[in-house]
Amino acid sequence: MVPSSEIPWGALLILLPLAAAILCFVWPKLAVVTGVVTMLLLTLAVGGFAWQLQREGLYQHAVGGWETPLGIGLYGDGLSLLMLAMTVLVGLAITLYARSYFNQKQARVFWPLWLLLLAALNALFLSADIFNLYITLEMVGLAAVALVALKGGRDALNGAMRYLLATLLGSLTYLLGVALLYHSYGTVDLVLLAERIDNSPVVWAALGLMGAGLLLKTALFPLHFWLPAAHASAPAPISALLSALLVKASFYIFLRLWLVLFAPLGGDVALLLGLLGAVAILWGSWQALRQTRLKLLVAYSTVAQIGYLFVAFPLAAAAGAMLWNGVSYLMLSHALAKAAMFLAAGNLLLFGGHDRIAELDRAVQRLPISTAAFALAGVSIMGVPPSGGFIGKWLLLEAAIEQGYWLLAAVMVVGGLLASAYIFKVVGYAFTRSTATPEPQSIPMGMEWAALLLAIASILLGFTAPWVFALLGIGDPFGGGAP
């Protein structure tokens, strides 16, 4: 028996879903069982990885036994761990939901795609090689496009096509930057690059290209144009994973590049990002408030919540690691809350056959679990205590006020108010009776509970901050320690 400390949890996080994807591609009959079992094993693996990280510190593995720069290095610290945990938490709920959601024909394609997507995300969060990151990014993007197209029909195809073009443009722009960096410094390893990099036009061009590509994929205003259509037209579990996990994946790469490559070079870029973030908050929230369709409302809310992540950049130089802790927390709680919202919205849509907000028709009484899930997730999105969203937003707000960024602070507060407005708009209609009452469809219990459990988790996050921050500190991803 191998001692559990020697089990290569990191590599298993990538290999397990890959092998499972192949298995359910070849034998579609085993797809659901394989998917569920793999998801449980992945949860176990993330637990094992966390334990290992806590005992031994930073995870580093030279793939193939070839040291960098020749080979590829796997790399894991507290931030990687947080992202892996986020993926597995949202993944569990989506797996539970998808088990009853898809018909047999769709399931045939869904399960291999979903497992490949999980593998790609895990590989992405464990990579410190900008070319390897490109490949994982491409995998994530293509899997997502295929999943958006899964529903079939004109809208889905249209959404998938837009998504494909946006994601390809993003990753090719990123790749161009990688090529420039490799040519100039002879390595694609992030750690080595950080040592070798200097202030030159090539570096700026490379970082500009990579940054622009990643921001397009993260859908930061004004590069968000593709997001609402794609996220709203996809089937509910797909919308959930697009909003909860995918935009975070490209944001994660952006954050890594920022921390080790961009930030030391300085410049006014941070301020620009902060301003774009602020506009995103206002624009996204306002658009969300104006929507008449539930799923579009939730999608625009994502545009706004992404804005919060970027407001942090101008504050970071003075605030240090605690601020990044706040951003990471915001990512995690948004992932849980937004996935819960999309799953709940999916239930409401399936139940009434439409997602017109004005005709939600007493959903509170008729579909209480899903409505509760939506409302609870809404609490976290608004940033009201004691939710996870509150912790993240509070840390940001505190830093903004301390440093005298009054405008940013004001925008964050207004964003919170607008969020409450659009959440209450939905909840309000869920209480009232509407004129048209179509025949309701029954919703499987698993789908309702998947949404509710996620929503509850996003609230509970409000109580776990010290513990999570301690884990986040492993390997010191944000440098400098607490201020």
Add this chain to the structure above:
Amino acid sequence: MSASDYLSVALLITGAVFFLAGTVGLLRFPDLYTRLHALTKADNVGLGLMIAGLALQAESWAVVGKLLLIWGLVLLAGAGVAHLIASGALKQGVRPWKK
């Protein structure tokens, strides 16, 4: 330069001339079928002469074999494809040019 070098030069230049003729034909001839005719001259004769010129310089028989294989392939595929395109065009009612 040896005698075989001179021969190579002559073959390569003649081959190039056939390619030129093929291109001029492609651009100037009045209809599909006559252009097809010009084209095959470049394919067959032009490339053939080039390959003969290069074969004289080849370092081994294996290279000569590969060169001849390439020429044979171009001949076969060119002839087949030209036939297919022409008969397709005829069926679709593209009329041959008449003076």
Add this chain to the structure above:
Amino acid sequence: MEKVTLLIMLFDLLLGLGLLWLAWQLLESRNLFKAVVLFVAFGLLMALAWVRLDAPDVALAEAAIGAGLTGALLMAALAKLPSRDKSEPLADEKGHWLLRLALLLVAAGLGYVVHSLPESAPGLSAEIANNLASSGVNNPVTAVLLNFRGYDTLLELMVLMLALLGVWSLGIERSTREEPVGPVLTTLVQFLTPLLILVAAYLLWAGADAPGGAFQAGAVLAAAMVLLLLAGWPLQGLLTGVALRLMLVAGPATFVALAGLTLLDAQLLAYPPQHAGKLILLLEVAATLSIAVTLAALFLGYRPRTNKEPG
């Protein structure tokens, strides 16, 4: 690197300008068929450009994909479009000048940056040469793809699988009526197919020491299958169900299995040096099969119906 003569410079200049001009013409083309032919010509010149950039491996891949498969794929796609869509103007011209201006600025900026790049790139060539002996192969490109950075290649194979799943998520087979095949086409196909298979095998085998390898071989093999499909061979009937899916995953599955086995030794994808050559050959054979069948299935454009599924 040898001395660059004036003639070489002229050749390169003509090639570069030709590529730019072609790209512009093909983007401007309102006729989709014309754009397809221009794209095939672009691939041709691009292969020449790779040759001039000293990258024969890439030139081979470009030739296999660009000359054979892309053209066929685009033509088949074009034929599926309703004729109305072919003649319609593609997009309105309004606001395009702004986009063009922005693109020109980006291009100028990139041009400046590329101009300021260091003359000789540091690169990893020295590092690769030092370790080539223990990689199991003699072609540095194959060593990088299947040993030093084999993990990237494993994921790339998954990308190919994802692309196919993407196409399959769009729906299944629609029957199309085809014209009967004439004797000339039959002869041509009968002659070319075995040759293509032979050349694929040659490229696969050559990959260990010279330019070539799984991707190029797979693409050529795929071209053979596409040719058979075009000539009306009922390959769809043979390629269904578990057999098809097993061929599709042969490469990825072998790779993942190998990764799992090496993990037992605690080092992901570290081959024992004495077996490295054989393992790489095994991976290449499996990957060739998968790449070929995947590309052919992508050309088909739909998931072939299994026998049990109703029509």
Add this chain to the structure above:
Amino acid sequence: MDMLYLGVAFFLLLNLLAGLWRVLRGPSAADRMLASQLFGTTAVAILLLLAERFATPALRDVALLFALLAAVTAVAFVRRIGSSHERQ
């Protein structure tokens, strides 16, 4: 000799680019297809010349692929586009 290989290759490249005029001009799809067949052969010749000039035998393999695969695109044209035009 080296000068000659390059000179002829350059001349052929000029030829190829000139032939593009036929692709742009048409008028029929078959005309365009024909021109692209000529490009294939020209590229084969150029590659063989470059293989000799730069002593890179791998380029002959590239040429071999071009010679083999040019037919695939053409067959796709005849089988797919050729028949679809009839219906118009």
